[in-house]
Amino acid sequence: MTYNRCIGTRYCANNCPYRVRRFNWFKYNENSEFDFNMNDDYGKMVLNPDVAVRSRGVMEKCSFCIQGTQQVILNAKKEGRKVAAGEFNNATACSSACATGALVFGDVNEEKDPIVALKEDKRAYRLLEAIGTDNNVVYQVKVRNTEEA
Amino acid sequence: MSNKVIHALYNDDDILMDAVKKVKAAHHHIDEVFTPFPVHGLDKALGLAPTKLAITAFLYGLTGLSFAIWMTNYMMIEDWPQDIGGKPNFSWVENMPAFVPIMFELTVFFAAHLMVITFYMRSRIWPFKEAENPDVRTTDDHFLMEISVHDNEKELTALLQETGAVEINVIDKH
Amino acid sequence: MSSHYEAPIxxxxxxxxxxxxDITVDIAKPIEGKANKNWYIAFTISLIAFSWGIGCILYTIGTGIGxxxxxxxIGWAWDITNFVWWVGIGHAGTLISAVLLLFRQRWRMAINRSAEAMTIFAVFQAGLFPIIHMGRPWNAYWVLPIPNQFGSLWVNFNSPLLWDVFAISTYLSVSLVFWWTGLLPDFAMLRDRAIKPFQKKIYALLSxxxxxxxxxxQRFEEVSLVLAGLxxxxxxSxxxxxxxxxxxxxNPGWHSTIFPPYFVAGAIFSGFAMVQTLLGVMRKVTNLENYITRLHVEYMNMVIMLTGGIVAVAYASEFFIAWYTGSPYENFTYMSVGAATGAYGWAFWSLILFNIAIPQLLWIKKIRVSFIGSFLISIAINIGMWFxxxxxxxxxxxxxxxxxxxxRFEPTFVDVGVFIGTIGFFGVLFLLYARTFPVIAQAxxxxxxxxxxxxxxxLRDGSHE
Structure with a gap:
């Protein structure tokens, strides 16, 4: 999603089978109508300085924390090495905050990344796989004990 | 040189057509005919050459089509190729089906507008242009035939009278 | 004269x-005379609706699509519904003046001017919606392929929304020059009749x-023919x-290959209905009953029956396919059992009633040639096509x-206001047109x-016998 090119026709949201897109219906920042204690200088400190403030009228969706993955890539570049397998797992806010490992993030093109095995696992499935969107979010079916204990 | 012209007014298109034929048969040159609506066959009776506007429209359409091809190729393929929805813009031919609507619309756009502009220029009609019909009745129900006089005023008047003109005026044209 | 022959039947x-x-006088009369009370009432109502619409549009632009x-x-609802509705209405004018010209249908001559005016005014309304429905309408010019300061970032010609930009702007501008070119001789007629100097000046400029x-x-006829062909x-398109x-x-329900022909038929269907609605009023108000006759009404009703039939077949096929695919998603599209029995059942059944059931009355000749009957049915079709x-x-x-x-979608007062506003705007334009333009192509x-x-x-048929 490139926020600054968006004119907000909402065509993408209408076509999203997962309806994951969110639209900025109003101007949410610096607006007293939406006071989440983020309109003053102290409140703003909770906002991530690496993430662009979206203006009114643009579409947005989860970007897999593009600022985080970029950080990982740049750090590796600075140190003159390749990105290590599994290094991306802490790049996204959700996966780095998840205490139980229910959410894992990684590079599917890196064979040694744990995400590859999880993706190939027989429990793995994708939502609405039949429509062929080839999406990047993979779920795993719940493990049930089908035999009497 | 005097610029005398005769204005013969008619009040019926059929009478006008017969009159035009008679005047032509008498070997007089009809300078102009003003009519309130298109009289079919008048251009042939007057010996006007067929208009070539349809041909220009065709050429303008080709221009529009070429412009559309150039524009889509330049903007999508050459200048800033993108990979949109897994369909990369590497070659124009492979992406052509998506450009068909643009090509069609621009063909029509160019053909229609440029043809109309050509028509306006050729017929000398545009905003703030003064009207040139010599009699206001020619946009209502009268048909006016204009013939230059070359020392044959009497002869012409008699001929026009005979063709059923309702009014004949001899006017000095400036 | 044999060249003026037409079958006596x-x-x-x-x-x-x-x-x-007499034709000159009849057509110049509404323009040269004073407007009556009904005109002022209609104009006032339209103007109020228009102002209300402007207020709602400004509120939307000022506050946000929220x-x-x-x-x-539901990212689209009334906005694009109204857009498609108005574009559809805008199809009759050019169809009457272009397609019927190619088919040499003489009955088009009494109605083409007003139908084209309606087309142009309707496309104005339609053009409004894609702009105001944008999240950032002040960036609307980004849809144009113009060199820009964003590192020459161009538009995406693969997008159907961009095709729309080209289609609508070409359609509007070509319809406008087609209409205006036809108006030139009629403006000239008004210019040459005008007594007041101001009126004369205006019509001299317009002509x-x-x-x-x-x-x-000769050129005029050639241009008309080629423009009709284009x-x-x-x-x-x-x-x-x-x-x-x-x-x-x-989206299941949208992704349908029969949409293009089906939409075109629907557009002509709704366009003719709107022509019928407007002319039904106009012929009375402007005393042009001798030019817009029962015959015109009947011919238009026949076009409505044909295109309405195509639309009905398209619905049937959509309904059948939704069931026949066996896909659970298809079972909740707008033409499916799921829709008929679901939360939007009322909208589904309104569509069937107004668009399919009521127009069938036109098979009865008595209704088909009746002005009141046609007027009422045309209103029903307008509603049906919106649904x-x-x-x-x-x-x-x-x-x-x-x-x-x-x-579910719940409209707010702003949704309703914008729609009402465009109807008002349309009314304002059409009423002004009816007072200042030659409403019939008199030439x-x-x-x-x-x-x-x-x-x-x-005279002619009498002499034959």
Whole structure:
């Protein structure tokens, strides 16, 4: 999603089978109508300085924390090495905050990344796989004990 | 040189057509005919050459089509190729089906507008242009035939009278 | 004269004992006379509705799209419904003036001017919606392929929304020059009749100095014919491309290959209904009953029956396919059992009633030639065609692939206000047009008077016997 090119026709949201897109219906920042204690200088400190403030009228969706993955890539570049397998797992806010490992993030093109095995696992499935969107979010079916204990 | 012209007014298109034929048969040159609506066959009776506007429209359409091809190729393929929805813009031919609507619309756009502009220029009609019909009745129900006089005023008047003109005026044209 | 022959069995298109001058007088009368009370009442109502619409549009632009009833699952509703509805209405004018010209249908001459005016005013309304429905309408010019300061970032020619930009702007501008070119001789007629100097000046300006030379007429007829040839595929392309907004998408119910022909038929259906509505009023108000006759009404009703039939078959096929695929998603599209029995059942059944059931009354000849009957049925079709677009957009979006995203659309007063406002704007434009423009292409009617005028036909047919 490139926020600054968006004119907000909402065509993408209408076509999203997962309806994951969110639209900025109003101007949410610096607006007293939406006071989440983020309109003053102290409140703003909770906002991530690496993430662009979206203006009114643009579409947005989860970007897999593009600022985080970029950080990982740049750090590796600075140190003159390749990105290590599994290094991306802490790049996204959700996966780095998840205490139980229910959410894992990684590079599917890196064979040694744990995400590859999880993706190939027989429990793995994708939502609405039949429509062929080839999406990047993979779920795993719940493990049930089908035999009497 | 005097610029005398005769204005013969008619009040019926059929009478006008017969009159035009008679005047032509008498070997007089009809300078102009003003009519309130298109009289079919008048251009042939007057010996006007067929208009070539349809041909220009065709050429303008080709221009529009070429412009559309150039524009889509330049903007999508050459200048800033993108990979949109897994369909990369590497070659124009492979992406052509998506450009068909643009090509069609621009063909029509160019053909229609440029043809109309050509028509306006050729017929000398545009905003703030003064009207040139010599009699206001020619946009209502009268048909006016204009013939230059070359020392044959009497002869012409008699001929026009005979063709059923309702009014004949001899006017000095400036 | 044999060149003016028309089969006696054909009913005359111009009634009464008319001469060329009578046509001039009849058509100039509404313009030269004073407006009556009804005109002022209608104009005031339209103006109020228009102002209300402007207020709602400004509120939307000032505050955000959130003032509409949309939500994250239903990203389009009344906005695009109204857009498609108005574009559809805008199809009759060019169809009448272009397609019927190519088919040499003389009855088009009494109605083409007003139908084209309606087209242009309707496309104005339609053009409004894609702009105001944007989240950031002040960036609307980004849809144009113009060199820019963003590192020469161009538009995406793969997008059906961009095709729309080209289709609508080409259609509007070509319709406008087609209309205006036809107006030139009629403006010249008004100019030459005008007594007040101001009126004369205005009509002299509008007529572009049209003089009516034989050569001008020759070119005029050629240009009309070629423009008709160009406008015919254009009419078909506009709604085809509008339908591609839906047909090229991936929503079940939108992704349908029959959309282009089906939308075009629907557009002509709704366009003729709107012509019928407007002319039903106009012929009375402007005393043009001798030019817009029962015959015109009947012919238009026949077009409505044909296109309405195509639309009905398209519905049936959509309904059948939705069931026949066996796909659970298809079972909740706008034409399906799911829609008929679901939360939007009322919208589904309104569509069936107004668009399919009521127009069938036109099979009865008595209703087909009746002015009141045609007027009422045309209103029903206008409503029905609005529901068609609403159903296609809102019902499909309300039931997406995932049941967790199922929701409903509730319009706010702003949604309603914007729609009412465009009707008001349309009314304002049309009422001003009816007072200042020659509402019938008098030059063309004069050219068929001897062919199809009642008095001439009587004279000729009498002498044959």
């Amino acid at each position: 054909r009913e005359p298109l111009v009634l009464g004992d008319k001469s060329y001058h 003032v509409w009833g949309l939500n994250k699952n 572009f100095g049209w003089s009516g030379r034989a050569k001008d007429w 406008a015919t595929p254009l009419v078909l 506009v709604h085809t491309i509008v339908s591609m907004d839906f047909a090229t998408s991936i 068609e677009r609403f159903d296609i957009i809102a019902i499909v979006l309300s039931k997406g692939h995932l049941p967790s995203t199922w929701t 063309e009617v004069k050219s068929i008077l001897k062919v199809s005028g009642e008095n001439y036909k009587k």
